[in-house]
Amino acid sequence: MTLAVSIQQLQCSRGQFRLGPVDLQVPAGARVAIVGPSGSGKTTLLRCLAGLQAPDSGTIQIGDTIVDDGQTRLAPAERHVGLVFQDGALWPHMTALKHLRFAAPGLSKQDALALLDRGGILSQANKKPGAMSGGEAQRLGLLRALAPAPSVLLLDEPLRSVDVHQRDGLVLLLRSMCDERNVTSILVTHDRDEALALADYLVVMRDGQLVEQGPSIDLLEDPQTAFTAAFLRGAACLSAKANGNGQVQTPFGNFPAPDAAKANSDMRLVVFPGETTADEQGEGPEAQILAVTPSEGDGLRLRVACEDQIVIARAATRPTGATTRLRLTAKPRLLPWHNHATEPQS
Amino acid sequence: MAARNERLARLPLWLALAFLSLFVLVPLAVLVFETLWSQDGFTLDAWRALADDENAVEQLLASLRLGVAATCISAVLGAGHAWLTVARDMPGRSWLGPLGVAPLVVPPIFIAMAFSDLVQDVAGFWPCAILLGVAHAPFVAVLTTRGLRTVDGRAYEAALLLRGRGPADRWLLRSIAPELIAGCLLAFLFTVAEHGVPEFLTVKGKTWHTYAEGIFSRWSRRAVGTTHAELQSPIVAALPFLAALGCMLWAALRLRASNPDRGVIRPLPVQTLGKLRWPALLLPITYLGAGVFLPLFVLTRWVLGSAQRLDPMGLDYARESFAKAMDQGLPDLMHSLYLGLGVAAVVVLLAIPLARQSARRWPLLDLLTSLPAAMPAILLGIALARTFNSNPGIGWTNFDFYESWGFAVCGYAVRFLPFAALTLASQVRRQSIAAEEAGRFVQRSASSRALRLHVLPLMPAAWSAFVLSFVLALRELDLAVMLPAANATAVRRLANAVHFQHEDWSGVIALLLLSAAVLLPLLPSLLAGRKLSSLS
Known part of the structure; x- marks a missing residue:
């Protein structure tokens, strides 16, 4: 497998925040998304990769070239990467055509116009960013990053400043242009939908550490940590305790404890939306109704509060007017013990 | 090659810093040094002379009083x-605003000459304060x-709906306070630093200094028996004043910078003045009348022969005035x-790298630049003359830099660089850092x-x-007195010419000078159709 990017033991501190150590390998041609909440370190990681921020230690290799290892530190322009900024970061005094020709010194006018045409903004060739819509500006940001033919395209929340109705077009353009040019793309975002739309492989980060990584479908179907389950699928994470008898006591009943679980240790019980039902006769924990909305399938979709967590549940019938509390029935999962250290505390 | 390009791209910054050092730090150091060193060696006589000199303290207080009074008017x-x-x-209001x-x-000296003609x-404190207040009010107007x-x-x-007009207007005042205070501090600085107008009014009979x-x-009497201590004592007095002014200016600049342009905003609602709508015109009429139209009126009368008491004044004499001019x-x-x-x-070439550096990396550079x-x-x-006049350190060439136009340009540039x-x-602070970072991915030289x-x-x-530097340079009188090559500027000559009944051709020169000063800022509006409001 040819690697487009290889990061080893990367560490970077900025004020109180510390990133890493991070190890990450991205195969050539892959579409990777680094996801996590604000302050998780994903943007710092991207900036280190781009050469906009100097790491404290570690090695970054792009293709066959070591671009940063403490002794060697290549400038951003020498790394053969392109970066699409979240707000476009366009040059306000240049037209779209000049953007491309300045970004790629060898690009002829014809080629630049063809690129603009490919990006669907040929009509904006002689306009400055101030005269473009958010979607057009972001398309130009993408074309500018791709114009010098980089081997790796870095994307910093590229859909954030784009109107909802323009997002699909930009997603399709991004994916198709990366495929055409065989460019490896690395996206950072805190938006699950953006990540799933633009990437096939997810890397989940929290507090400067990689929590979990894998193909998108695997992480969605079978997350290995409660944090990933909550972040990617909106799962509720309920508190649970292991007793000394090899059982874990939960509001949904007792479960066999993982082998390494110690007595009285905190654990997480993960409840996925769609796998939980709510009714008045159930035996599960009690929950308070917060909102009732129509479900996409049969029945109703309920948002209920259970032990300080919001759980999405299904209900076959509409609760009667006087009913404010229901009981939940679910197939919760107790996640492997060794990952609990990085899970949310509440 | 890349490293060489990086160094080349930083060359303008190093040149600007060298310029600042040579024309600001070194002259200041020379000035301080000379208060402590005479032909007899180290001495504190200048400092003792200040302690014994009641005049110096009175002059300082007079400057402060003048500054406060003029700033209130501004x-x-x-x-x-x-x-x-x-x-x-x-x-x-749409055309009065840019005005x-x-x-x-208009150079303050022109306003003073116009008032004294009419x-x-x-003479005296209050006329001087009023004149300087009018002359420096644009700083407050533009920043407000x-x-x-x-x-x-x-x-x-929102404030208006919640609390009513009074509290809403107080909220508005607090919101613009940084800009308002910055404008007032600039007006105060220019007033206390002004020498030409108080000196001009001295000739007209003023008794305070x-x-x-x-x-x-003291400087002008240095060749006629003034002792070293006497010569230096006002400079000693000026140094703490300078430090205080420097801090105030820096505060003004920081206040101004702390109130940056926000993103997309809705302009303030224009509220009605009701019955006061037309009477309100009195203020701009007074302000612009005293600051612009009155001087123009007097200068035009001079051109037509008023000073020569021609009756009637006419265009024939104006042609003569023009020929003489x-x-x-x-x-x-x-x-x-x-x-x-x-x-x-020169100012713009120096200011660009300094501004970029102070906005992006060294905020304290603002302090040095504004000194x-x-x-x-x-x-x-005086500091520049002390440093560069016959200085053996730069006397190794036959070229007399001190007497040259280059020296005058550098002196003026230092003054207006801040x-x-x-x-x-x-x-620069308003520009997107991300857009600059995007430029770092471009495979071009650092200079490009x-x-x-x-x-x-x-x-x-x-x-x-x-434009601002050009206009300020045209109206500068104080440095024109001090720097040899600038002695021949129009403002300097006009300030003298009126004492010798040369108002006729002086008026022509003054009007031409004002025309040139007005034409430059109007060029973008004339050529590119930019709105006049961009002037303010």
Whole structure:
């Protein structure tokens, strides 16, 4: 497998925040998304990769070239990467055509116009960013990053400043242009939908550490940590305790404890939306109704509060007017013990 | 190669820093050194002489009083003009607003000459304060206008709905306070540093003196038996004053920078003045009348022969005046124009790298850059003369730099550099850092990137800085007195010419000078159709 990017033991501190150590390998041609909440370190990681921020230690290799290892530190322009900024970061005094020709010194006018045409903004060739819509500006940001033919395209929340109705077009353009040019793309975002739309492989980060990584479908179907389950699928994470008898006591009943679980240790019980039902006769924990909305399938979709967590549940019938509390029935999962250290505390 | 390109791209910054060191830090150090060192060696006589000199303290207090009084007048005129033209429905506000900056074009000495021509015995503290208050009100007007334009009208309307007009207007005042205070501090600085107008009114019979006059009078008597201590004591007195002014100026600049342009905002709602709509015109009429139209009226009368008591005055005499002006004043006018253009070019070239550095990396560079603005021009002139006049360190060539136009350009450039550097630094702070980072991925030389991505976006602000420096250079009188090559500028000659009944051709030169000063800022509006409001 040819690697487009290889990061080893990367560490970077900025004020109180510390990133890493991070190890990450991205195969050539892959579409990777680094996801996590604000302050998780994903943007710092991207900036280190781009050469906009100097790491404290570690090695970054792009293709066959070591671009940063403490002794060697290549400038951003020498790394053969392109970066699409979240707000476009366009040059306000240049037209779209000049953007491309300045970004790629060898690009002829014809080629630049063809690129603009490919990006669907040929009509904006002689306009400055101030005269473009958010979607057009972001398309130009993408074309500018791709114009010098980089081997790796870095994307910093590229859909954030784009109107909802323009997002699909930009997603399709991004994916198709990366495929055409065989460019490896690395996206950072805190938006699950953006990540799933633009990437096939997810890397989940929290507090400067990689929590979990894998193909998108695997992480969605079978997350290995409660944090990933909550972040990617909106799962509720309920508190649970292991007793000394090899059982874990939960509001949904007792479960066999993982082998390494110690007595009285905190654990997480993960409840996925769609796998939980709510009714008045159930035996599960009690929950308070917060909102009732129509479900996409049969029945109703309920948002209920259970032990300080919001759980999405299904209900076959509409609760009667006087009913404010229901009981939940679910197939919760107790996640492997060794990952609990990085899970949310509440 | 890349490293060499990086070094090349930083060359303008190092040149600008070298210039600042050579023309600001070294002259200041020389000035301080000379207060402590005489022919007999180390001495504190100058400091003792100050302690025994009641005049110096009186002059300092007089300057402070004058500064406070003139600044109050500037605040009323400038802030009032801005408030009426931006937030109230005063008739003609769309064109009166941009005119708020107009008195900046008229040298204060012209206003003083106009008043003394129209009103007998213009002398004393209050006439001087009024004249300087009018002359420096544009600083308050321009900055207050900017402040009012950066307030979000929706926030004001929210305050209006919740608490009513009084509290909403108090909220508005607090919102524009940084800009208002910055404008007042700049007006105060220019007033206390002013030497030309108080000196001109001295001739007309004034009996009190400012400390800038005190410094200059000792300096001008240095060859006729003034002791070292006597000569240095006003400078000693000026040093703590300079430090205080420097801190105030820095505070003003920080206040201004702390109120940056916000993103998309809705302008303040224009509220009605009701019955006061037409009477409100009195304020701009007074302000612009005293600061612009009165001087223009008097200068025009001079051209027509008023000083020669011609009755009736006529165009025939105006033609004569024009012919005399071409014969006797044209070289001075051309000197002024060339000097102004040279100064503006040097100022902008120096200000761009300094502004970028102070906005992006070294915020304290603002303090060093703004230091010359805190120095009275007379003191700056003395410091430059002390450093560069017959200095053996630079006397190894036959070229007399001190007497050259280059020296005058450098001296003026130092004086006006803070305003340009500030304007540009403020603009750099408003630019997107991400857009600059995007430029780092471009495979071009560092110089090319700097020029295309850093300098070009600054061009509109650089043009403003160029115009401001040009206008300030045209009206500068104090440095023109001090620097040999600048002695021949039009303003300097005009200040003298009126004492010798040469008002006729002086008026022509003054009007031409004002025309040149007005034409430059109007060029973008004339050629590119930019709105007049961009002037303010």
